[in-house]
Amino acid sequence: SGELYCSLPNPRNVHFESTNMKNILHWSAPESAGDGVLYNVKYSVYGVGKWIRKPECRNINRTWCDLSSETADYEEQYYASVKAFLNGKCSDWMETTRFNPLTDTKIGPPTVNISSTEKSILITLTAPEKWKRSPDEESVSLLQVYPGLRYNVSVLNKKTKKRWFFSISNNTLVVPWLEPGTAYCVSAQIHVTTPLLHSGFSKEYCTATLKDKTA
């Protein structure tokens, strides 16, 4: 833009939305700007001098930009900034607050696998993986990122509606002394004590214990 002094209203609410360290920059269009607004995005590593432009988010008309790759090192912290352009006018650069991928990401629920015998259920839990650049990149479980990661597990007897809760640190749980031939439903949540983070509960996975052969 040819403007020296930027008179276009600023992009609003510039912030990171992050799940399992997939870090997306989001913002809202300038107030009453109408159609045709374009945006540029830049980011910086906290403590390092320079702002770095994101080429894939130059002159874009959408109001988000995926900065997962640029913010993948979760031992660093980051700022990102957005500038709007319309009809030769521009806005100021509008910055995020300081983004710490380790503490500012949301954690997805674990995946749950269950199998049953006559009187017990075996529950196997898997923590989500950290976002990665490509499928063939080595996977990093959030368990490696958060050593204090634990699982909260809920087990529901569908017949009696009785529910148990367990908190475990390893990823398998055997629930014994159950009723044969009965449906049980399991859901699980991840809980990290420090930094304090927890996922939502997974959807329910149901199975039935085998019928008692002697009955």
Add this chain to the structure above:
Amino acid sequence: SEIRSSFTAIKANIQARDPVRTLSILSHPHSLHRVQSSDKCCIIHKVFNFYVDKVFKHCQTEDTYVNRKISSIANSFLSIKRNLEQCHIQNKCLCGQESTEKFKQILANYEGLNVTSAAMKSLGELDILLDWVEKSR
């Protein structure tokens, strides 16, 4: 985790008071995460002393809620500092060359700013310290 929850409550407020993006007290030029584990105890001891002796006293704000959280954090640091003192006395917290160099860098970064800015920046970097300390407890 009490320090962590107190800090989380005031993090945005404190970091917003630090306009200098291009300088970090704790994490540049070299991240704490690169410190050898053998030197970890010494650096934790030195850095906790640094916060108690140099940082908290310069972190007054106009917001009583924020000030209460800062003094809660400071008190927690004080009790941890006393515990670390014992380790130091019993020679379980030896300082190698790397930790000495790293701490010298932290002080140099701190003295590169005026006291209030340096103290507020250091306070705003508490999550960097906590992330590192908690990573391999």
